[in-house]
Amino acid sequence: MHITRNPIFKRLIVVAIPVFLLVACRSKKTVEESSAFTLSDTMMAKCDFYKATMEPVKNEIRLFGKISADNNKLAQVYPVVGGVVTNINVELGDYVRQGQILATIRSTEIAQFQKERLDAMNDVAVSEKNLQVAKDLFAGKLNSEKDVIAAQKELQKTKAELNRVNEVYKIYNLKSGSIYNVVAPISGFVVTKKINQNEQIRSDNNEPLFSIAEINEVWALANVNESDISRIQEGYNAEVKTIAFPDKAYYGKIDKIFNAIDPETRSMKVLVKIPNADFKLKPEMNCTVAVRYIEDHQLVAVPASAIVFDKSKYWIMVFKDRHNIETRKVDVYRQVGDISYIKSGINAGETVISKNGLLVYDALND
Known part of the structure; x- marks a missing residue:
């Protein structure tokens, strides 16, 4: 069967095809425009924006160590006399003031000190009388000037001995009777206590009864591995944290490097002085020391916070305006604290979303 083709029909088809394509393109464009992401006012208020800057790269070495009292603010209390402990007034960790009585010891040795003092006082009295007698005899020409000078020297000698005994009383805070009071030489916290009630104390004991430390400033002593020794210098900033207070950071600088290797740990120690106004840091606490340098x-x-980790890659949200936000892959060189250093993927001066960027990332890439 033969079909006759109408020229008018052909023209209609030719005209209809471009019209259809134009309508289709416009429809597609409308769909794309309707699906384009725009940052709402509410989301804008929840985001923070940061302009990327070119900065010197900081590095960090993490060390482990312990909190220690400042040796220059540590006093150890040794027994001056032997005897029996009759009373203990403080416990480990207590705060004491200078001159406060820590413990009392009943001792027979106190009597010996008292005897020495009485003997010295009697010797001074006798020497004074002898000098007066020598002066009277010299006035009556019954002895020589040499005898007077000898009496004066004897008096000076006995007075010197009395002064020595009095200084001993003053230094050791000795009192009359058989009771010896152990007093605090400085104000601070009791960090060690090696004395018990009714214990027999010997005067030649080599261990202190108490150790008292001022801990308004403490030391962090950290171990540096041999591989890191060349990277550590005095004056570097350090951040110290403890297990007891993991959310509290203390800041200081490396004040001293001990140039000796511990044969057991194969490490070298560094010292960081830390202000401790709240007295939270206690000697022997374990700590971490983050040393930072440029x-x-x-x-x-x-x-x-601007970095998003997804699909084993690092991404960043580059903000141009609320209608133009780009998901950009970046090469992270290092993160130190709250700063990330980028090797490639972003230029200085570009603005990134530094807070709630993950929400924007999910909205754009889901």
Whole structure:
């Protein structure tokens, strides 16, 4: 069967095809525009924005150590006399003031000190009388000037001995009777206590009864591995944290490097002085010391909160305006604290979303 083709029908088809394509393109464009992401006012208020900057790269070495009292503010109390402990007034960790009685010891040795003092006082009295007699005899020409000088020297000698005994009383805070009071030489916290009730104490004991430390400033003594020794210098900033207070950071600087290797740990110690106004840090606490220093090159730096980790890669949300936000893959060089250094993927001066960027990332990439 033969079909006759109408020229008018052909023209209609030719005209209809471009019209259909134009309508289709416009429809597609409308769909794309309706699906384009725009940051709402509510989301804008929840986000923070940061302009990437070129900064010197900081590095960090994490060390482990212990809190220690400042040796220059530590006093150890040794027994001056032997005897029996009759009373203990403080316990480990107590705060004491200078001159406060820590414990009392009943001792027969106190009587010996008292005898020495009485003997010295009697010798001074006798020497004074002898000098007066020598002066009277010299006035009556019954002895020589040499006898007077000898009596004066004897008096000086006995007075010197009395002064010595009195100084002993003053230094050791000795009192009359058989009771010896152990007193605090400085104000601070009792950090060691090695004395018990009714214990027999010997005067030649080599261990202190108490150790008292001022801990308004303490030391963090950290171990540095041999591989890190060349990277540590005095004056580097340090952040100290303890297990007891993991959310509290204390800041100081490396004040001293002990240039000796511990043969057991194969490490070298560094000292960081830390202000401790709240007295939370106690000697023998374990701590971590993060030592930070600056390397000799610069990279683009952004807040660590701006980095999104997904699909085993690092991403960042580059903000141009609320209608133009780009998901960009970046190469992270290092993160130190709350700063991330970027090797590639972003330039200095570009603005990134540093807070709630993950929400924007999910909205754009889901």
